[in-house]
Amino acid sequence: MLNSSTCFEVTGLTKIYGEGSAQVRALRGVDVTIRDGEVIVLLGPSGSGKSTLLNILGGLDTPTDGHVFYHGVDLTTMSDRDLTSYRRDNVGFVFQNYNLMPGLTAEENVELVTEIAANPLKAAEALELVGLGERLRHFPSELSGGEQQRVAIARAIAKRPGVLFCDEPTGALDSTTSLKVLRALNRVVEELGTTMLMVTHHQGIAPLAHRVLHFKDGSVDREVINETRARPEDIHL
């Protein structure tokens, strides 16, 4: 297992959406500790709270109760302004939809982030890391779905975030393309040491994790530790 310090300490995390009869308990007192450099895969049925946990840890949403400490600092008591700084300085997000700017090239899409980051990779370096060093001047419409997702990954990691959150990053891709995207993510975590949390419906991705959290009804129902992480070359989707 990793010999590193605590990245996230999550205690009693509860999220209730809505009120009265429309109330949904998305998280029911989640306790989990995540270490720096860990790769975590979150699995579980639709609606079991995976994205809600990711969004709260990423500072995109706030809990109803409980605490999230990032390197010892409690996100749940931060002002909106501090939470914005936390997101800007520490967090990268990759979603199922690539959300690239259609009028900008791959390089320019990544530069949108590198221009405002403190110690970024060069956009070209970030694109090189995800295997798109030859596609800098291409527009999103000139790239395949998997290539567009890799631009989105380059954009997310160019600021060298401490944590990378991926919500169904391969959800819109076929298995061959998914493996290319997973290879790019794997290279990022290995070369930059980024902590990564990935929500997926694809059980076959689980061997890539140090630890797999199985969600059920807003809780972590079961946790599986992989003694050895598989490489993307070794899994079949």
Ligand SMILES: Nc1ncnc2c1ncn2[C@@H]1O[C@H](COP(=O)(O)OP(=O)(O)OP(=O)(O)O)[C@@H](O)[C@H]1O
């Ligand atoms: N903004 C919101 N308003 C109201 N309910 C919400 C909101 N976001 C999520 N929920 C509800 O909270 C519960 C948990 O949702 P969440 O998206 O975390 O699940 P999930 O495990 O990520 O599901 P999926 O695999 O389908 O993405 C669901 O019942 C969902 O409908």
